[in-house]
Amino acid sequence: MEDLSLHILDIAENSINAGATLIDIVIREQKTQDMLTLEIRDNGTGMDDATVVSTRNPFYTTRTTRRIGLGLPLLEEATRAADGMLEIVSRTGAGTDIRATFRLSHIDRKPLGDMAATIVMLVAGNPDINFTYRHEHESETFTFSTKEIRLKYPGLDFNSPETLSFIRDYIREYTASFS
Amino acid sequence: MPKLKIEDLDKIAVQQQRKMNVREGAGRAKITVHMGTCGIAAGARTIMTAFLQEIETNNVTDVIVTTSACAGLCSREPMATVELVGQAPVKYVDLTDEKARKIFKEHIVAGKFVQAYALSIGSERIQ
Numbered sequence: 210m211e212d213l214s215l216h217i218l219d220i221a222e223n224s225i226n227a228g229a230t231l232i233d234i235v236i237r238e239q240k241t242q243d244m245l246t247l248e249i250r251d252n253g254t255g256m257d258d259a260t261v262v263s264t265r266n267p268f269y270t271t272r273t274t275r276r277i278g279l280g281l282p283l284l285e286e287a288t289r290a291a292d293g294m295l296e297i298v299s300r301t302g303a304g305t306d307i308r309a310t311f312r313l314s315h316i317d318r319k320p321l322g323d324m325a326a327t328i329v330m331l332v333a334g335n336p337d338i339n340f341t342y343r344h345e346h347e348s349e350t351f352t353f354s355t356k357e358i359r360l361k362y363p364g365l366d367f368n369s370p371e372t373l374s375f376i377r378d379y380i381r382e383y384t385a386s387f388s
Numbered sequence: 389m390p391k392l393k394i395e396d397l398d399k400i401a402v403q404q405q406r407k408m409n410v411r412e413g414a415g416r417a418k419i420t421v422h423m424g425t426c427g428i429a430a431g432a433r434t435i436m437t438a439f440l441q442e443i444e445t446n447n448v449t450d451v452i453v454t455t456s457a458c459a460g461l462c463s464r465e466p467m468a469t470v471e472l473v474g475q476a477p478v479k480y481v482d483l484t485d486e487k488a489r490k491i492f493k494e495h496i497v498a499g500k501f502v503q504a505y506a507l508s509i510g511s512e513r514i515q
């Protein structure tokens with residue numbers, strides 16, 4: 210996986226497969242602590258403790274098309290390479306919270322990549338899911354929420370070229386100065 | 389230049405409402421890009437972006453792009469399935485940005501499927 214925005218897309222896809230209707234993505238850049246945190250929270254089916262432990266192992270998956278599951282092991286590897294770690298907090302019926310940390314300035318920390326493209330892909334594929342993307346960068350916070358947009362524009366077609374272009378440009382514009 | 393505001397969606401919402409009144413049904417074609425870790429690592433997002441850009445630049449309004457879970461054919465990712473209304477779906481494999489754009493022009497717009505990029509029957513292998 211080339212950059213962190215692709216990992217985020219992949220981890221959010223786990224949430225979608227777990228039946229989530231709400232997915233919150235948070236990116237926190239803390240220069241003073243030299244830390245970058247990614248968090249993906251969902252209200253999907255969740256996992257019991259034994260399953261959470263198994264997900265660290267690539268040979269664990271509940272998918273039926275292939276016998277290995279790579280998403281979480283690859284993210285864990287990316288955190289380790291940059292002095293960070295992967296935390297998985299989940300409970301059956303209560304959703305899942307994936308938190309990945311990195312040393313911000315670490316030479317092997319993957320770049321963030323194109324978050325606008327990641328959000329556009331998630332929204333296009335899952336127009337009915339409520340996504341929130343919050344990005345804390347030094348003293349600024351950028352928030353994008355399809356739930357808020359839906360409240361303001363009931364009936365808006367999220368999977369239309371115009372809406373998706375707007376979302377892409379909007380996120381690009383506000384996060385252009387972020388890392 | 390002033391920044392975009394969420395309120396800029398006003399115009400889009402009104403336009404959509406107007407279109408909705410004219411056309412009915414979902415559209416003429418559906419493109420499904422397959423995800424899964426292998427698909428994403430192999431470039432599924434680039435393929436999605438290419439299709440969306442083609443739709444935008446060609447001003448096409450009756451094609452939707454969506455995603456689906458991994459198709460289980462990891463070695464042939466990125467993959468996409470193209471479905472024209474009333475025709476059998478075609479699975480395209482080993483995609484690149486250029487191949488996706490070519491498929492868009494030839495299959496989606498002109499209606500001839502691109503055999504060279506299609507998954508040939510019998511080559512499916514589940515890992």
Ligand SMILES: Nc1ncnc2c1ncn2[C@@H]1O[C@H](COP(=O)(O)OP(=O)(O)OP(=O)(O)O)[C@@H](O)[C@H]1O
Pocket residue numbers: 223224227251253254255256264269270271272277278279280281282304305424425426458
């Ligand atoms: N958000 C989540 N909610 C519920 N279960 C999850 C969640 N994330 C992961 N899991 C469980 O952990 C397993 C392993 O996830 P992982 O992303 O590592 O692999 P995968 O999704 O099975 O396959 P791949 O990511 O390689 O396409 C999943 O099959 C699923 O059972």
Ligand SMILES: [Mg+2]
Pocket residue numbers: 219220222223278279280281425
């Ligand atoms: Mg996964």
